[in-house]
Amino acid sequence: MSKPLITTVDLSVHFTIGKGIFAKQILKAVDGVSLSIEQGSFFGLVGESGSGKTTLGRALLKAAPISEGSARYEDEDVSLDLGSLEGAALKDYRKRAQLIFQDPYAALSPRMTVRDIIAEPLEVMGLTKTRAETDARVREIAEKCRLNLEHLRRFPHAFSGGQRQRISIARALVCGPQFIVADESVAALDVSIQADVLNLLKEIQNEMGLTFLFISHDLSVVAHTCDHVAVMYLGRLVETAPTRELFAEPRHPYTRALFSAIPSLDPDDRGSAQKLEGEIPSPTNQPSGCKFHTRCPHVIDRCRSQEPELEKSGGEHAVACHRWKELLAVPA
Ligand SMILES: Nc1ncnc2c1ncn2[C@@H]1O[C@H](COP(=O)(O)OP(=O)(O)O)[C@@H](O)[C@H]1O
Ligand SMILES: [Mg+2]
Incomplete structure (x- = not known):
């Protein structure tokens, strides 16, 4: 058995909602979740809309606040307590853990070329020093995601939903993360294209040895992709x-x-x-x-x-x- 990459103990995310004359209420989006995601696993999280899947995924990416309990990330180099993560350590974690968005139409800026969209995280995080270095990395990851290199000069509107999702995937992978949260990553696609994108994610996972939290409301999608499943309500x-x-x-x-x-x-x-x-x-x-x-x-x-x-x-x-x-x- 391999080691866990992500471990949570009684993890909760509570939001305070209501303002003005409306009484404040506590919304428990994630409530006492303990789980462990092994390195290299394709871990499925299923449940109806509103069950807290996205919020749990976001908490593991430090994009939703951890209210109670703990979450740890542990790879070969680092062991991080996500609750107290900040500053340089948080910046470092952003390279290790990435999100693939649900909607490839909304996620890609229409004014940037595909090359610039994929390169942006490298530039923001200062991971490459020269344009040539950035280009080489973008080409490498584009090929892994089965994107035609000709397409790097074009704008995202020229592409189909499946190709756009490949662009989002390339962008998420360009910094070399270990942990990927894929939130409803195929839900917006035609059924015929879903299988293509799922196969690509699986291939990439195998080739690069990544760990996935694969979020879906659809149990039948999870069946074909995931090695472990957690059901959330x-x-x-x-x-x-x-x-x-x-x-x-x-x-x-x-x-x-x-x-x-x-x-x-x-x-x-x-x-x-x-x-x-x-x-x-x-x-x-x-x-x-x-x-x-x-x-x-x-x-x-x-x-x-x-x-x-x-x-x-x-x-x-x-x-x-x-x-x-x-x-x-x-x-x-
Ligand atoms: N930032 C937020 N502020 C207040 N409530 C939120 C916020 N994010 C999510 N919620 C609420 O948390 C619950 C779980 O939402 P979500 O995690 O999106 O579920 P799922 O992804 O399973 O559909 C929902 O009731 C949602 O309205
Ligand atoms: Mg969701």
């Missing part, structure tokens, strides 16, 4: 497991509901897809006990009063549900 992790184990036996009722929302390929199975009922509750007014209890088909009194911990449930599989064992006998 209302700021908390409800289940984590190696992908194969999670898919073989989803244990949390929420995970099972996400699975049954995936359209089945089995023509005889069409009727069994049960939709997830209701909406995710407001994070400023969270349910007591298990946060999923308001939507769970298996709720009992205990679930309303006592919050289940995320506990090891055999091997590397962990689940936060009072009833997971007895529910194994119940068809999803």
Whole structure:
């Protein structure tokens, strides 16, 4: 087993919202998350919109404030406590940890050439000394991202969504990071192009030995890409497991509901897809006990009063549900 690159213990991100005559409220976007992302892994984070995935990813990049708990980054050279990171050490961390944006249309400045877009982080961080050095690095990374070198002189509007996403990926990789947060990086693309971009990310990960936190609301995308999956609901992790184990036996009722929302390929199975009922509750007014209890088909009194911990449930599989064992006998 390799070493963890990212480790969090009870990590929370709370926002204070409301101003003026409206009472201030605490919004717990991320609430007590403990996880470990091994070096070289492609770690998936799934959950409905509003579950806190983006905020967790941003906290790990020091782009959202850590309110409670801790997060560490540890590679061959450095061991960093992200909570207290500042000044030169924070600048250094920005080279090691990068974000690939969700929307390749919004992320790229229309007035810059592709070359300048990819080169900008190198220049901002002062990683290259001469223009020739910058150009060489840009060409190297563009080739890795399967961009045509001819295209470096053009502007981003000339490109399709898939090509734009390659440009964003090249920009994120140009500083030589170890850790990449890919937040819904294929959600805005046509299904036919999604697979291309996913393959590219996987190839790059293998070639460069990178570690990915791959955020997606779509469990079927995660299935084909990730080696580990964490399922998030209302700021908390409800289940984590190696992908194969999670898919073989989803244990949390929420995970099972996400699975049954995936359209089945089995023509005889069409009727069994049960939709997830209701909406995710407001994070400023969270349910007591298990946060999923308001939507769970298996709720009992205990679930309303006592919050289940995320506990090891055999091997590397962990689940936060009072009833997971007895529910194994119940068809999803
Ligand atoms: N900067 C912020 N200030 C206040 N609330 C925020 C902020 N960022 C995110 N939130 C809230 O945190 C919750 C989780 O959001 P987010 O992390 O974007 O979830 P996801 O990526 O899973 O859709 C949402 O209720 C969102 O409105
Ligand atoms: Mg998001």
